[in-house]
Amino acid sequence: NKLEAxxxxxxxxxxxxxxxxxxxxxxxxxxxxxxxxxxxxxATIANGCSKxxxxxxxCTPPRFIHGLILSIRKVTDKPILIYPNxxxxxxxxxxxxxxxTGVSDGDFVSYVNxxxxxxxxxxxxxxxxTPNTIKAISRSLNQRHSSLHLPVA
Numbered sequence: 001n002k003l004e005a006x007x008x009x010x011x012x013x014x015x016x017x018x019x020x021x022x023x024x025x026x027x028x029x030x031x032x033x034x035x036x037x038x039x040x041x042x043a044t045i046a047n048g049c050s051k052x053x054x055x056x057x058x059c060t061p062p063r064f065i066h067g068l069i070l071s072i073r074k075v076t077d078k079p080i081l082i083y084p085n086x087x088x089x090x091x092x093x094x095x096x097x098x099x100x101t102g103v104s105d106g107d108f109v110s111y112v113n114x115x116x117x118x119x120x121x122x123x124x125x126x127x128x129x130t131p132n133t134i135k136a137i138s139r140s141l142n143q144r145h146s147s148l149h150l151p152v153a
Contacts, residue, residue, distance in 0.1 A: 001035035005042045009049040022054035022081060030064035031071075040071050047076035056081030059126040062103055062111050063087065069118040079121045084108070086128035097128055105133045112140040 005023060012021055023046035025033045033039055039057075046055045055078050057068045062084045072080055088102035108129070115123060123141065125133045 001033060002037040002042050002045065005045040009045055009052070012049055012051040017051060020053045021049075021051055022056065023052055024056045024058040024081060024083070026059040027057060027064050027068055030067050039068060040075055043072045044075045047078060052078065054079040054081045054122060056083070056120075056122070058083045059085045061085060061087040062108055065111065065115055065120075066118055069115060069120055073119045080119050081122035081124075082115060082120045083124035083126045084129075085126045086133070088128050090127075102128060105130070105136045108133055109136040109140045112137055113144055116141075116144060 005025075008021075008023070011017070023042075025039055025042050027039060028034045028036075031039065033042055043055050046052045055072055055076050057065060057072070060068065065082055065084050069080055069082065086102035086108065088100075089098045090096075091098050108125075112123060123137055125137065
């Protein structure tokens with residue numbers, strides 16, 4: 001949340017931490033993080049810290065990522081990272097994921113080029129993605145880099 005983001009920024013500055021850091025938030029609705037705070041306000045806090053090397057989104061359904069990248073891009077030039085979940089819904093009462101409510105690996109990967117065009121530079125997967133999802137993301141990024149004649153890191 002916003003308070004935690006501010007606390008981490010203060011710790012990074014006060015403790016003279018030299019380890020690269022990134023801030024990643026998860027969104028419940030494509031605008032706010034799960035605490036209800038504004039993603040833009042949280043990303044702005046992260047952007048204000050020179051020790052934060054990247055800002056991004058994690059454990060958020062793929063359908064929200066495009067808009068969230070664009071929101072983050074409004075407040076930072078730092079690299080944007082994303083690692084969405086599978087899009088499946090979590091049932092907090094039962095404490096389990098509801099199967100068949102997410103996207104397939106193919107559908108997940110169909111977003112990758114759009115996310116890159118939007119400005120994401122680090123892409124992975126979070127809850128309920130699989131090794132096959134990550135392999136498919138890697139293939140998609142390799143194809144993208146080949147078609148753009150970019151070296152693959």
